[in-house]
Amino acid sequence: MSRVSNILPDKAVFDDFKKQCLATDNWQNKYDNNGMQVWIEVRAVNKGNHVPKVHKMKCKMIVNDVSAATMFDVLHDSRYRKKWDVTMQESFDIARLSANADVGYYSWRCPIPLKNRDVVTLRSWQVTDDEYIMVNFSVKHPKYPPRRDLVRAVSIQTGYYIKATGPNSCIFTYLSQADPKGSLPKWVVNKASQVLAPKVMKSVLKAGQEYSNWKSQNSPDFKPWLHPEQNTLPMMDPAELSIQRADSLENVDESSKLDANEGEDSS
Secondary structure (H helix, E strand, O other): OOHHHHHOOOHHHHHHHHHHHHOOOOEEEEEEEOOEEEEEEOOOOOOOOOOOOOOOEEEEEEEOOOOHHHHHHHHHOHHHHHHHOOOEEEEEEEEEEEOOEEEEEEEEOOOOOOOOEEEEEEEEEEEOOOEEEEEEEEEEOOOOOOOOOOEEOEEEEEEEEEEEEEOOEEEEEEEEEEEOOOOOOHHHHHHHHHHHHHHHHHHHHHHHHHHHHHHOOOOOOOOOOOOHHHOOOOEOOHHHOEEOOHHHOOOOEOOEOOOOOOOOOOO
8 A cells, every 4th residue: 555545534534533523432521611612532541551641632612603614714724814823923835735635834832931833734624515524633744844943743633523503603623632742741731722722712713703704805716725726736745744753753842951851752
């Protein structure tokens, strides 16, 4: 089997991601307020089995005034993201891999004294009549290695499942297992993700509420994520990419020496 077929997500990957988003067994509810829920996966620890230290977390939001299609567009529109994502430092698409997959770069600001983070991910999506699925994971790109001024984070699995519930309403689910690397203890990462997730989701919702007006004035018919013929990104052979493992990256933050030589990892 070729590396191409191995790295690009197939139907089984999308089906499994959807199943995880809908599951309640082996998930513990950590937050439930005003149509917003946060869940943490509960994994059995058996002797001899390695369980990742970074939790798998999902956040589900009931949206009553934005369509599923619009929320999906918001996630894809890199020009619009610059308008609403206040933590973003830099973001751009690198290349196309197929009609429904690309590779991109994203960096974001972290609170002082932590170093800012960045990530290179392979993103793929699937669209049906009433649901939208997007999944991504970290990859190594030959032209975008880790930078000295940033900590390279790792998306083990991150994505969105959007289910239409009406012409202008949907259920929006975000699921993620990601390691920000650096010297942050994993319990801090896990706790922070539970607190930050609802805030991030509310920002995405506000972006969705304002998107139609913005898009009507900014190339309203340009949606290459839905119309591949509009995509002007260069094509790239997926075989040039490989999965980025967290254990191949350093755990150093400029601000902390505590875990500078940490050898443990979460994937």
